[in-house]
Amino acid sequence: MNRFGRSAVLTGAAFVALVAAIAASATTAKPDRSTAPTAGAAVTNYVSYVHGKRGKADPKKSKVYIGWVNQQGGQVVIGGLATVGAQLAVRYVNDVLGGVRGHPVALVQCFIKSNEEEGTTCGQKLVNDKRISVIATGAVATGAQSLFATVRGRKPIVTGVAVTPVDGASKNAVVLFGDGPHILLPFGNYAKNVLHAKTAAVIYPNAPGIAEAGQVIAAGLKAAGIDTKQVGYTQGQSDLTAPLTAVGATTADFIAPYGSAADCANQAKSLQQLGITDSRKIMTAPLCLNSTVIDALGDWSKWTYAIASSLYGDKSDKGMPAYEAVINRYKAQKNAPDPWHIVAFSELLTTVRFLNEAGAKNVARITPARVLARAKAFKGPLALGAPKLQCGKYKDAPAICNDMFQAFTYLGKFQWKRASGWIGPLGG
Template sequence: MKIGFITAEGGSAISLPEVREGAQAATAYANDHLGGIGGRPIQLVVCKSQEDAASARTCANQLVEQKVTAVNIGTTAFADSMVPVITGARIPYTTGVAASGAEFVTDGAFSWTGGFPATLGVMAQTAKDKGYKSVSLFVTDAPAVTAGANALGKPVFAKAGVGLDIVPIPVGTPDATSQVTAAIGKKPGAVILVGEGTFCTTVLKGLVAVDATQPRFVIQPCLSKTVEDAAPGALDGATLFTPGDTESDNAESRLYRTVMGRYAPKTALDGYAVTGYQNLLGLVRALKDLTGDVTPASVTSTLKAAKDVVLPAGDGLTFTCDGTAIPNL
């Protein structure tokens, strides 16, 4: 069974090989211990996007041409360039961390979690609970991220009674001190970082440079050894918002560490490796009831019937793919 996997890797500004390594480890585990999908071994067809609109579309078209049965996405800010191509070919598009509008509203697109909007919602509630009047949200300056932050972030923070200052940082920015200075000058109660590791390092260094003391809300890729080494102490006391549990004694977390240790022993367990693992193994679990001919159509119908699937490395979280998880979408 051919599963396409699109991942951000090899770009001049963004490269996340650990996402692919996590997905490949999950594939090997599923083939060795779960019988693949529908009793058929999984052939993972990887396409490395440069994390821009053109290469994202190229990857989508390549996988359609290779007649994959489904496409699984690592993490991307350019899903709007891929979803129409993949679902237009009647191939299911799957991810664990949806961020763009197309991923949420397109028939044939599936996400195991509430993705970016859900993360923003939890952050807004946390800011409210802590009594913050406003926060600064640093995001990668990419269409899906900035559009999502404005369309989804501002309403949920406003509902929580918390002001939201969105600060886009262009991809590849080596020094964000000027943007950080302007944001901190507005005296936010906390700062939020949403981006990959290099982005996190750049913003954290800027926060250190201006002696910012605000609490930090971060997502999984910020909490890697690479980031910590590049910005020592900048993450002390930070609050992590993630659907991935990589360190606890929960059975799912232990399985993650075991699988990665067996199939990707050189890959760091922190950062974004869990995203590739979670996305791919989530697909395998969602298709456990797949029988008969394995086609894009049968995969889509099986996914739509998936209910209460245990999210890999999710600390007990489950997902259902009936399209009702997020009202009004």
């Protein structure tokens, strides 16, 4: 058990207290001036980024192992393509970036399907494997608390986007792209300073990890002084016209539908039925940029998306060509746009960077402590991510390294328009 209580996902008073504490600092802050539609610093060369050497890893040398945990294979899957992104990064590292000091990299994988206890199983497996000096995770909600409780800081954990606050609370972890309580708060900054909104409506399903994120969005909007209504509905509910009407979506200046890919499709259909189609004032997270939505609607919804990573195909992002080159090399276009694929690909490249730094003189010198030290010292820019990082900025969430996103409006047929530059919470 940790300080968040028994559940791996904050609920009730504990969650409300956390969000209120984070949002409170924004209530009297000056407006963030980073909303201009320009991109930030970018990583354009992966060889130099990972401190590698161009060429194949030597198959005759001993392997360097990275533990990998993702929630997949069960009924609830948040980032199923995270594993594919991680695997692609490892393949590319071994084929082109010289592995870790010439040694091939290998993933030791463990998946959580549906039970909290499976986090314990994965933690035991990876902690007891002496070959592993660092553990990377994908989208883990169920089992996150058990995983961290089992690892107990004996090995550092690198996360792309944290689904629960457990990751961010760990002193022996880094969360490169941030978590919900921090990267969703800037919704308020965007609504206030880009749209000049006075009223807002937030809607989300009552599902673990999803409802809490929706509450964070609402908290950020309220902290910005915006009159905000919010409603959670039964998970799996398809007709959402009633809850949308109840939350005032038909007259709100800003609307934030939040949910999984399946939720996104239902939300879009109901918004269209109500005649709510202004793409600039409807903002969500990149969970909706999924093939499931295309299957249901024929295309992604023409909304604005808050993205804490790079956007696939963004021509204003100088770091995108490097990623696209890898995608083309391995013919991975189908998975390339998925945000979890992008995040995990970057996460594994960055983990390899930490390993190269820790084993600069000899891979035998790679230890969990040395890897953690390199991770904590990393200031960015992050490959396919924020132009700068500040791990340890938040005392109650020392592992969180980023609290910014950039906004894009989807025009249809895979065409985008930048709606803001990198933007953080008010006063951030």
